[in-house]
Amino acid sequence: MRKFVLALAVLVWLIAIASPARAQAPKATDYPAPKPAFPGQTGAPAPQKTSPPLAVETVVSRLDSPWAMAFLPNGNILVTERNGEMRIADQNRVVHAPLAGVPGVKVVGAGGLHDIVLDPHFAENRLIYFTYYAPPPGEDPGVWPNSFYGRQLNLPLAERRAKPLGTEHAARARLSDDEKSLEHLQVLVDGFDRRVLFAPDGTLFVTGADRSMLYDAKGDPADHQVSDPDTLRNFTGRVARINPDGSIPKDNPFLGQGTVLPETFSYGHRDPEGVVINPATGDLWLDEHGPMGGDEINIIHAGKNYGWPNVSYGRQYSGEVVGSGAQVKEGTEQPIYYWYPDIGPCGMMFYTGDMFPDWKGNLFIGALYGKFLVRLVLDGNRVVAEEHLLADLGQRVRGVQQGTDGSIYVITDAGNILRLTPKK
Helix, strand or coil, X not given: CHHHHHHHHHHHHHHHHHCCCCCCCCCHHHCCXXXXXXXXXXXXXXXXXXXXXXXXXXXXXXXXXXXXXXXCCCXXXXXXXXXXXXXXXXXXXXXXXXXXXXXXXXXXXCECEEEEXXXXXXXXXXXXXXXXXXXXXXXXXXXXXXXXXXXHHCCCHHHHHHCCXXXXXXXXXXXXXXXXXXXXXXXXXXXXXXXXXXCCCCCEEEECCCCCCCECCCCCECCCCCCCHHHCCCCCCEEEEECCCCCCCCCCCCCCCCCCCCCEEEECCCCEEEEEECCCCCCEEEEECCCECCEEEEEECCCXXXXXXXXXXXXXXXXXXXXXXXXXXXXXXXXXXXXCCCCCEEEEEECCCCCCHHXXXXXXEEECCCCEEXXXXXXXXXXXXXXXXXXXXXXXXXXXXXXXXXXXXXXXXXXXXXXXXXXX
16 A cells, blocks of 8 residues: 555656646736836835834734724724724723624625724714625625635626625714724715725715726636726726715715716726825825736826726736726826836825924835835925835735824734834
8 A cells, every 4th residue: 555655646746747837827027017107107216315213113913904093082092903893902002802883894805894084073973984895685794715706706797796795885983982882883885995084175085996806717807897987887996075974075076977976086996095185285195906016106186087997007917918908098097106016005194293304295105015114205296216114024014194293103914003213
């Protein structure tokens, strides 16, 4: 028996070495980098003045895939975990039990419990706003393997569309006085489960990824809808603009256009992972994941088309071009900056504090694939320098936020909230 097993092992080895090498999955670097539409649109140089040494303090650890946080007036931190739980981390670094009253979440692929912000009048009304992916009716909340998407692809197209995987929600609720539960939950809008942000005028921006991003065996999108206003009603790669109670602002750009849902503010987005208001201009800035390469920063304007899935600086995961292969197309907006290869940009922040005076006005972005914190130096709306911080930690940076004292807080997928201050 032992000889048979040995002979079988040798045969398998001989077949393996005689067979052609298995093809490696394509990478962005296997293909020529796309040509930028204007100078400085990608590949900015390092800053002339390097950043000071940083003191990196772990404020909270051992969280389960933290996604976002909000500073409460009493100094506590409200944290969302992708697995569907919200927690309070107090000033003594104690992480409390999950809040009661959080709606059921479906965790699959990129779906889960995501962003959270406080109402501008939180001190009076204690309202919070958050985004999450909910299971369809009749299905219990839970964590699903990523292979679930593959099984879904085996269904006929009509059945896939008729049988949703789940529903993206943006919602609000009241945080109880004892900070132990959510009360009076209200779903505000469907189809959006990424970032949520208050605009200077008091309206609410909410971002949604292109939920037709189910991939076939080659890694290419299997069910895309064209980013065209005539077919936009079910297109989910959008930025929504709503009032805090979920009603539609009377000056939204597509009101009265029957093919476009009235909450739509902009469209043609693939996967918006970070949003921020530029304090110098009041404009909405957004970063989003490209496919293989082509991560972008866009300045969002009402009613504009940002190109996906027709225009991209990246490639499909199979190596095929996106759409016709164009990076520029009439009627679509250009990103002010892009990365090729991709870095996986996520949460973003304009720094306005005094603790790092040389960083005032700089844009910071977490990088998931890159595993660093990006610092971008700007000249108006143009990126003129790029620096990567915290690369030595080797952690996927999910979010970045300015503390009340001007320090910088960073969320990592390793379960940590870090605080950055100048090293003394």
